[in-house]
Amino acid sequence: MIAYILNSTLCLLALFLIYRLLLANEKSYRFNRFYLLIALVLGLSLPSLDFFMGTNQFIVGPSENIAGIDAEKITAIKQAPTIFVTGNIFPENVEPLEFTAAESAGTGTRFPMFTVLFFTYALISLILFSRFIYGIYSIYSRARKMDEVDLGRTKLKLSERTVVPHSFMDAIFVNKHDFEEGMISDQILDHEIAHINGKHTLDVFFVELLKVIFWFNPALYLFRRAILINHEFLADEKVIDKYEDVNDYQNQLLKVTENHARVNFASNLNFYLTKKRLLMMTKKRSFVRSSLKMAVLTPVLPLLILMFNTRVIDKDHLLGTYETELFADTVQVDENFSYLKWKTEEGDFFHGSNKLFDPQTGILKKESIYHEGNLIAHKSYNDFGQVWFRTDYKYENGLPITKRTNISGDLMSEFIYPVPDKEYRGVQRYYTADGSLQYEANFLSHSENFHGLVTEFGTEGNIIEQERYENGELIEKIK
Numbered sequence: 001m002i003a004y005i006l007n008s009t010l011c012l013l014a015l016f017l018i019y020r021l022l023l024a025n026e027k028s029y030r031f032n033r034f035y036l037l038i039a040l041v042l043g044l045s046l047p048s049l050d051f052f053m054g055t056n057q058f059i060v061g062p063s064e065n066i067a068g069i070d071a072e073k074i075t076a077i078k079q080a081p082t083i084f085v086t087g088n089i090f091p092e093n094v095e096p097l098e099f100t101a102a103e104s105a106g107t108g109t110r111f112p113m114f115t116v117l118f119f120t121y122a123l124i125s126l127i128l129f130s131r132f133i134y135g136i137y138s139i140y141s142r143a144r145k146m147d148e149v150d151l152g153r154t155k156l157k158l159s160e161r162t163v164v165p166h167s168f169m170d171a172i173f174v175n176k177h178d179f180e181e182g183m184i185s186d187q188i189l190d191h192e193i194a195h196i197n198g199k200h201t202l203d204v205f206f207v208e209l210l211k212v213i214f215w216f217n218p219a220l221y222l223f224r225r226a227i228l229i230n231h232e233f234l235a236d237e238k239v240i241d242k243y244e245d246v247n248d249y250q251n252q253l254l255k256v257t258e259n260h261a262r263v264n265f266a267s268n269l270n271f272y273l274t275k276k277r278l279l280m281m282t283k284k285r286s287f288v289r290s291s292l293k294m295a296v297l298t299p300v301l302p303l304l305i306l307m308f309n310t311r312v313i314d315k316d317h318l319l320g321t322y323e324t325e326l327f328a329d330t331v332q333v334d335e336n337f338s339y340l341k342w343k344t345e346e347g348d349f350f351h352g353s354n355k356l357f358d359p360q361t362g363i364l365k366k367e368s369i370y371h372e373g374n375l376i377a378h379k380s381y382n383d384f385g386q387v388w389f390r391t392d393y394k395y396e397n398g399l400p401i402t403k404r405t406n407i408s409g410d411l412m413s414e415f416i417y418p419v420p421d422k423e424y425r426g427v428q429r430y431y432t433a434d435g436s437l438q439y440e441a442n443f444l445s446h447s448e449n450f451h452g453l454v455t456e457f458g459t460e461g462n463i464i465e466q467e468r469y470e471n472g473e474l475i476e477k478i479k
């Protein structure tokens with residue numbers, strides 16, 4: 001999520017900078033409107049495609065392997081029921097995604113921070129949405145109480161309040177006294193009709209709804225202001241094309257907007273009534289210059305799309321690389337049992353923490369802890385820096401004895417290694433979210449060679465299904 005916020009902000013800022021440099025001072029107002037709206041959609045959607053499409057998508061052939069895992073095994077695991085998918089299916093030279101009992105409690109106490117941030121975001125969004133709905137309701141509510149003049153395709157609403165002439169959807173709002181005294185000229189009314197015909201209120205709705213969702217993105221407010229300014233340029237252009245008296249129109253604007261209040265969600269006549277707006281009315285259109293600047297956008301936009309939505313995927317380093325490159329050293333205890341120890345490039349057993357950071361954001365994503373070459377713990381972090389998935393390994397006399405995997409502090413699975421001292425017998429267990437045992441399988445030498453009881457438990461701890469195996473063969477279906 002943090003990566004998306006950063007990328008979407010940078011993408012929008014880049015698109016806005018292009019607008020300011022190439023288009024903001026050109027009288028290509030219709031194209032500018034199109035660009036600003038499309039840029040908003042692209043800037044907010046392109047960086048999110050990785051989230052919806054998956055972060056690590058790639059194609060492998062039948063004989064290829066990914067991080068040491070055969071493609072066929074990954075396919076088999078993907079198709080298997082969730083309860084029977086275990087980290088032990090993967091070869092031991094692959095680091096599992098995983099948690100420690102020591103940090104489980106710490107994880108549980110820190111995890112609510114995500115909840116606090118989520119509810120803070122939701123609360124602000126709810127306030128903004130309520131404000132949006134109330135703003136629309138208040139305009140319609142006041143409009144019902146106003147006198148009305150029928151102008152054909154639009155309606156003129158006469159307000160007792162001292163307001164600047166403005167439009168909302170298909171209605172124009174003016175001060176009743178000003179209208180009755182003849183202070184509202186045809187140019188001013190045509191300005192507001194241009195807003196209505198251009199459906200500018202829909203643009204305002206669109207941006208305001210985006211603010212409800214992406215209120216944290218500062219670039220969105222720059223786009224909002226640029227869109228509203230461009231609306232005024234479009235309306236000014238319509239009036240000037242019709243009346244051709246720029247000076248008289250400018251005087252009408254200055255006169256009617258003096259000491260009047262603005263209305264939210266409406267197209268206001270006095271929005272951004274500055275020297276630049278007045279100068280744009282008299283600026284000559286240069287078709288050649290505008291066309292050249294638009295042509296520049298042709299290669300620029302695809303480059304931005306590539307920059308913010310293309311990742312070069314290295315099958316060996318899908319999420320980046322660890323700080324220290326380690327190499328697996330197989331320790332063959334006997335013909336039936338072996339395990340891995342990890343060495344550095346110099347051949348020394350690694351001792352300490354080895355971290356992996358997201359190559360795009362620099363955020364810590366994984367951490368593996370070693371003791372004299374033995375993997376002790378492996379942790380995965382969320383975007384808020386909290387351990388959410390962790391596996392702990394326990395050793396005895398130098399051999400791996402157990403592996404316990406936790407999600408958000410809750411025990412998910414337990415694997416007891418088939419070491420020689422236990423006659424190569426091992427056990428694999430899975431637990432439900434409330435800590436109840438859900439599945440237990442005894443095996444010999446490796447997890448796929450069932451030996452002894454294989455049991456599935458219900459939510460009440462009762463046995464749902466139970467079978468007995470000997471060296472991989474089903475001997476008896478007990479239940």
